[in-house]
Amino acid sequence: MTTLNVPLTIEKHRLRQARQVACDNHNERTEGEISLLVIHNISLPAGEFGGPFIEDLFCNRLDADQHPSFEAIASLRVSAHLLIRRDGSLVQFVPFHRRAWHAGVSLYEGREACNDFSIGIELEGCDDQPFTNAQYTSLTATTVALMSHYPDITPSRIVGHCDIAPDRKTDPGPYFDWQRYRQALTFSIEGGHATR
Numbered sequence: 001m002t003t004l005n006v007p008l009t010i011e012k013h014r015l016r017q018a019r020q021v022a023c024d025n026h027n028e029r030t031e032g033e034i035s036l037l038v039i040h041n042i043s044l045p046a047g048e049f050g051g052p053f054i055e056d057l058f059c060n061r062l063d064a065d066q067h068p069s070f071e072a073i074a075s076l077r078v079s080a081h082l083l084i085r086r087d088g089s090l091v092q093f094v095p096f097h098r099r100a101w102h103a104g105v106s107l108y109e110g111r112e113a114c115n116d117f118s119i120g121i122e123l124e125g126c127d128d129q130p131f132t133n134a135q136y137t138s139l140t141a142t143t144v145a146l147m148s149h150y151p152d153i154t155p156s157r158i159v160g161h162c163d164i165a166p167d168r169k170t171d172p173g174p175y176f177d178w179q180r181y182r183q184a185l186t187f188s189i190e191g192g193h194a195t196r
């Protein structure tokens with residue numbers, strides 16, 4: 001169990017407390033802007049946790065033969081900046097100043113292509129199961145670190161994938177407790193550090 005209830009550190013656009021995994025699915029942010037945080041969920045196969053397949057997908061090595069549902073996605077070129085596992089541990093695929101490929105066709109306040117200006121965090125999970133306490137703890141600590149390092153990300157500029165691609169996406173889904181997350185954020189910010 002990894003509980004990240006201490007302030008997290010960002011160095012050279014990488015979270016020091018995250019395991020770093022090499023991933024090719026990113027490109028330059030042409031505007032350099034980082035002003036939105038997008039929360040997702042992912043599990044491969046859907047509803048199953050703990051396997052290697054999310055990392056395989058983001059590293060372009062997902063074996064289509066491993067599960068019937070993989071055939072349709074094995075050739076996708078996708079990524080996120082961070083994955084938060086069920087135990088709260090963090091995996092980073094893309095440094096924050098680079099443009100990860102998590103949002104796809106998307107719209108936020110009249111602006112398309114949210115990948116250009118957002119950071120994407122995947123919670124290992126699905127639309128029909130609660131997320132873990134450890135995930136809320138890690139997500140909150142990560143968000144506090146991101147808002148501190150990239151001040152254009154503010155509490156009002158945190159959205160779900162479903163908010164910026166409502167016709168295509170439902171994640172992070174009905175089990176993601178926005179109120180709990182936002183209260184924990186407020187508590188952490190007012191306390192000056194990430195304590196829960």
Ligand SMILES: [Zn+2]
Nearest residue numbers: 040041161171
């Ligand atoms: Zn998503």
